[in-house]
Amino acid sequence: MNRVIATERLTKIYNTGGSEIKAVRGVSLRVEKGEFISIVGHSGSGKTTLLSMIGGLTRPTYGRVLIDGVDIWAMSDEELSRFRNRKIGFMFQFSSLISTLTVRDNMLLPAALSGKVEQQHEERALELLERLGLEHRAGAYPAQLSGGEQRRVAVARAFMNRPEIILADEPTGDLDEESEEQVMELLTHMNREEGVTILLVTHNLELAARTRRTLRMRRGRLEER
Numbered sequence: 001m002n003r004v005i006a007t008e009r010l011t012k013i014y015n016t017g018g019s020e021i022k023a024v025r026g027v028s029l030r031v032e033k034g035e036f037i038s039i040v041g042h043s044g045s046g047k048t049t050l051l052s053m054i055g056g057l058t059r060p061t062y063g064r065v066l067i068d069g070v071d072i073w074a075m076s077d078e079e080l081s082r083f084r085n086r087k088i089g090f091m092f093q094f095s096s097l098i099s100t101l102t103v104r105d106n107m108l109l110p111a112a113l114s115g116k117v118e119q120q121h122e123e124r125a126l127e128l129l130e131r132l133g134l135e136h137r138a139g140a141y142p143a144q145l146s147g148g149e150q151r152r153v154a155v156a157r158a159f160m161n162r163p164e165i166i167l168a169d170e171p172t173g174d175l176d177e178e179s180e181e182q183v184m185e186l187l188t189h190m191n192r193e194e195g196v197t198i199l200l201v202t203h204n205l206e207l208a209a210r211t212r213r214t215l216r217m218r219r220g221r222l223e224e225r
């Protein structure tokens with residue numbers, strides 16, 4: 001058994017203007033290496049909050065997140081951010097491209113930030129762009145792309161550092177069917193060929209049905225479906 005993610009009674013309570021919102025309530029989730037899990041649930045049920053606690057972006061109110069057995073919220077901010085960059089690829093709604101860099105340089109940014117850009121990074125960037133039908137846009141700036149194209153570049157970029165885990169929060173939310181299919185094929189390919197563990201939040205039940213395990217978030221609790 002190779003457990004890559006474990007949460008223990010993970011809980012998030014937001015305090016806003018004197019009132020408490022229990023966004024995530026005691027979620028204990030176990031994910032084995034190489035799983036591809038979809039998470040469905042109504043808007044406001046706590047999906048984004050759960051993913052961002054697992055990804056080290058939102059500090060839990062109670063409970064723990066273990067990644068490869070390491071309690072990530074016991075780390076210093078600096079350790080956590082290094083850990084995150086090394087292990088996790090994010091596809092969140094807010095993940096946006098840098099407007100002053102070309103698509104190609106946006107793709108190479110994760111490599112540039114963690115050292116030196118090499119031939120292998122250039123090749124990987126091109127291969128990922130090809131898988132999303134965007135190789136001919138490598139020299140363009142984000143503003144020259146449609147919203148859907150920008151979204152797909154951000155999706156491709158999440159794989160640049162060969163993350164062990166991908167946390168994808170409705171990555172196909174605003175895409176047309178064809179682009180959505182390309183993104184799903186990329187996720188499936190990376191899961192099968194590179195053994196990447198994936199948690200995918202989606203509204204699309206057809207996409208969810210294509211993963212081996214689907215969980216449902218309901219008012220802050222997570223149920224097997």
Ligand SMILES: Nc1ncnc2c1ncn2[C@@H]1O[C@H](COP(=O)(O)OP(=O)(O)O)[C@@H](O)[C@H]1O
Nearest residue numbers: 014016021023042043044045046047048049050
């Ligand atoms: N930063 C925040 N501050 C206060 N409340 C929040 C915050 N983020 C989310 N919430 C609330 O927590 C609940 C769960 O939100 P969220 O995790 O975004 O759900 P989902 O992704 O399933 O739509 C909602 O009631 C939402 O309004």
Ligand SMILES: [Mg+2]
Nearest residue numbers: 047048049169
């Ligand atoms: Mg959300």
